[in-house]
Amino acid sequence: MSDTTQQNQPLQDESSEVPVIQVGHSPHLSNESFTTRRMMIDVLIALLPVVGMSVYIFQMYAVKQMAICLVTCLAAEAAFIKMRNRSFSLTDCSAAVTGIILGLSLPATAPWYVGVIASVVAIGIGKVIFGGLGMNLFNPAMVGRAFVMIAFAGVMAASGYESLNTGIDAITQATPLNAFKQMGISTSLTDLFFGLTNGSPGETSALACLIGGIYLCIRRTASWEIPAGIIAVVLIMGGLADIMGSASNWTVLHHLFSGSLLFGAFFIATDPVSSPLTAKGKFIFGAGIGFFIMVLRFFSGYPEGVMFAVLFMNALTPLLNRWTIPAAMGE
Amino acid sequence: MALKSENFAGSGTFSKGVHPPERKQFSADAPIEVIPTPKEVIIPLQQHIGAPSKPLVKPKQEVEYGDLIGDNEAFISAKLHSPIFGVVQKMAVTTLPNGRHVPAIRIKASERQFTDKENYRELMGGRWSKSVVGYDPDEVTRAINDAGIVGLGGAAFPTHVKIAPGKKPVDTLLVNGCECEPYLTADDRLMRDIPDTIISGALLSRFAVGIKNIIIGIEENKPEAIESIRKAAAGTDIKIAVLKTKYPQGSEKHLIKAVLNRVVPMGGLPADVGVAVSNVTTMTVVARAVIRGMPLTHRVVCVTGGGIVQPKNLLVPFGITYRALIDFCGGLTKDAARILSGGPMMGFSFSDLDMPLTKGTGGITVLTHDDIRKEKETACVRCGRCVDVCPMNLVPARLAVASRHRDLAMAEKYKIRGCVECGCCAFVCPASLPLVQQIRVGKALIIASKK
Structure with missing residues (x-):
């Protein structure tokens, strides 16, 4: 539409008073302040506290990992789009979001090729193969991460950071969830909340995730129903475990603030493409993720379950959409 | 705020919906003005829902202000009256802003007319x-x-x-x-x-x-x-x-x-x-x-928008051309871009200003290039904004997909007939998708498939 306008501009100037009339369908106004691109930029803005915290704790390791993932994701997007003969769509910023989230969810010390492979898989298999942005069934970043998690299980277990040259002692330790799972050592809640612990760069600081996440929910870029569902179920299941007195000194709040729970709840599970459309569906989706996270944490060999929980619920999204068609007005 | 001073069962509002700029x-603040009687009026025989009116006048016949010129034989139909003194011309076919071609009675104004004051x-x-x-x-x-x-x-x-x-x-x-x-x-x-x-x-x-x-x-x-x-x-x-x-x-x-x-x-x-x-x-x-005892021959029409030199509220006879109304309001500005019969959310856009105004039209809105600027259409990211605003509580994104894929069973399942085409979904869509237009296509396909 705007192209026509620009083409017609000279003509308009020559004949001076003749306006250029176009036709179109209703509605003739649109809300310009909220576009797909703006949504993606919102996510990048919301990630700032998380990025800042991860750089503060992991320093160059975090910077390097994020840079590798960001660049590879953008390059992969460009390459795949060219292969499919589609118009270049880097400007929607969605590949940048995938890159940063992937960079934040891989261990900072993982070798460069892990980040590269994860990024190519995320964009290629996670997104483009399904038909590009909007068509993918699974969260692209989690597809990439799951791939390297299985392919490079050794380097992905984020416990081997002893040689890290960083100002904070915490980095030389096992991740809080690993320490608890393997040795029964509990980490203090304050450390978990502010993020002075080991882990993937994005997940350590609960505070940073909350700040960014609340911004996303206020902007309605992320639907609050999803994190609400996750957190509610984690609180209920963790609370029940506390009451039953099973898990010693690892309380419900430890569950909430540790691992990638809040990062996943606000930044990964809220990916609009791979989550349901309706408010009810979104809440069920979140609750399901919360349930599987707790089941995996309690019963599986893995210390953490956010990634698998998200991927599993992604697979259920089409079903949830079908089950939660809202009752129309007057029905 | 809403529903001040009276007790009503409702809350003064409904759920969902949008807040477009009011403008x-x-x-x-322009009081109602009377537009001078035009030289000719074109009265389409179909200005209402239902069967077309049956013409009662012949070419060259003289008619007076308020004379019956079209009758309603069917129950769901409406009578038509002459809004001016004049002489009936040869029957014509005219196009209305909604795209329909309809037969119309043309009446040429005679010397004697009411003054604006009268x-x-x-x-x-x-x-x-x-x-x-x-x-x-x-x-x-x-x-x-x-x-x-x-x-x-x-x-x-x-x-x-x-x-x-x-x-x-x-x-x-x-x-x-x-x-x-x-x-x-x-x-x-x-x-x-x-x-x-x-x-x-x-x-x-x-x-x-x-x-x-x-x-x-x-x-x-x-x-x-x-x-x-x-x-x-x-x-x-x-x-x-x-x-x-x-x-x-x-x-x-x-x-x-x-x-x-x-x-x-x-x-x-x-x-x-x-x-x-x-x-x-x-x-x-x-x-x-x-x-x-006066028939429906005139109505108040609002001529407005950034593309009109002097926006006004006018009392006008039916059958007058859109051009006459726009000219009376000083004409179009240089940056006028889209002329609508109705308002910007549900109005029809058209380009032929010589179409006649009909009973259902209460406004002409002329938008500027700035008003209609839209982001380029991108892929649906299933954000659910359309679901958040649909006042009929539908899932517009799915309806649009169903319509695009001609999947009529899915369109029915998502209750396409509930859509009132208000435009809330397309107004908020971050991907600038033509949701309403696609849903309209889906509705038309369903109607066609039932014939």
Whole structure:
């Protein structure tokens, strides 16, 4: 539409008073302040506290990992789009979001090729193969991460950071969830909340995730129903475990603030493409993720379950959409 | 804020909907003016929902102001009258902004015409009685049919059909003064300038149908109109519901929900929940028809928008061209980009200014290039914004996909027939998808598949 306008501009100037009339369908106004691109930029803005915290704790390791993932994701997007003969769509910023989230969810010390492979898989298999942005069934970043998690299980277990040259002692330790799972050592809640612990760069600081996440929910870029569902179920299941007195000194709040729970709840599970459309569906989706996270944490060999929980619920999204068609007005 | 000073069952609003920019300031403060009688009028035989009118005049025949020129043989149809003194020309075919080609009666104006002052006095001026004493309900109904009155809110459904005694008891006449479309101010102006006529028409309509209550619903962004109607209604039992300003508050289903907290069943009519809804403009022409015996030949039209040099509210005869109206308002500005019959949310855009104005059109909005600027269409990211705003509680994104893929079973499953095409979904869509347009295509496919 705007192209026509620009083409017609000279003509308009020559004949001076003749306006250029176009036709179109209703509605003739649109809300310009909220576009797909703006949504993606919102996510990048919301990630700032998380990025800042991860750089503060992991320093160059975090910077390097994020840079590798960001660049590879953008390059992969460009390459795949060219292969499919589609118009270049880097400007929607969605590949940048995938890159940063992937960079934040891989261990900072993982070798460069892990980040590269994860990024190519995320964009290629996670997104483009399904038909590009909007068509993918699974969260692209989690597809990439799951791939390297299985392919490079050794380097992905984020416990081997002893040689890290960083100002904070915490980095030389096992991740809080690993320490608890393997040795029964509990980490203090304050450390978990502010993020002075080991882990993937994005997940350590609960505070940073909350700040960014609340911004996303206020902007309605992320639907609050999803994190609400996750957190509610984690609180209920963790609370029940506390009451039953099973898990010693690892309380419900430890569950909430540790691992990638809040990062996943606000930044990964809220990916609009791979989550349901309706408010009810979104809440069920979140609750399901919360349930599987707790089941995996309690019963599986893995210390953490956010990634698998998200991927599993992604697979259920089409079903949830079908089950939660809202009752129309007057029905 | 909403529903001040009266007790209503509704909350003064409905769930979901959007807040487009109001932009009423272009024409809100321009009092109603009379446009000079045009040299020719083109009266389409189909200006309403239902069967076309049957022409009663022959070429070269002389007609007077208010003469019957088209009859309604079918029940759901409406009579047509000449809005000027003149001579009938050869029948023509004209196109309407909604794209339909319809036969039309052309009438060339003769020398003798009413002056603008006479027109205003006859149609709007003078005193309007608030008493129904001396009238007979049948007489009122007949007057409404004889005057060719149709709903002037936009749908143009014949009013005599709406007030015909039905099987379902109706207890409330809800007069719609919401005017929730951005830009448009014709209803606002009528409520401010001739509130007595509206009250008169409402009392007569109620009398004809034997309804108990009258409620006039007005959005709270029109304080002058609320005040004016309140004054005019003093001494009657008419209640005024001040409603939250939200689009589409003027949609009859949402108005009923907001005021009475009743829900019209899907595919049903307001009568199913005991309500009759009528626009304020319709009330003025009912009063005119019953009290003064004048047929529906003129209406108030708002000509507005950034693309109009001098936005105005005009009293115009039907059959006048859009060009005449726009010229009377100083013409188009240089950056005018889109001309609409109606408002920006649901209006039809068109380019042929020589089309005639019909009964259902209450506004002409001319938008500028800035107004209609849109981001390029991108992929749907299933963000669910359309679901968040759909006042009918549908899933527009899925309906659009179903329509695009011609998957009619899926479209039915997602209740495509519930869509009122209000445009909320497309207004908010971050991917700038033409959701309403796609849903319209889906509806058309379903209708075609059933034939």
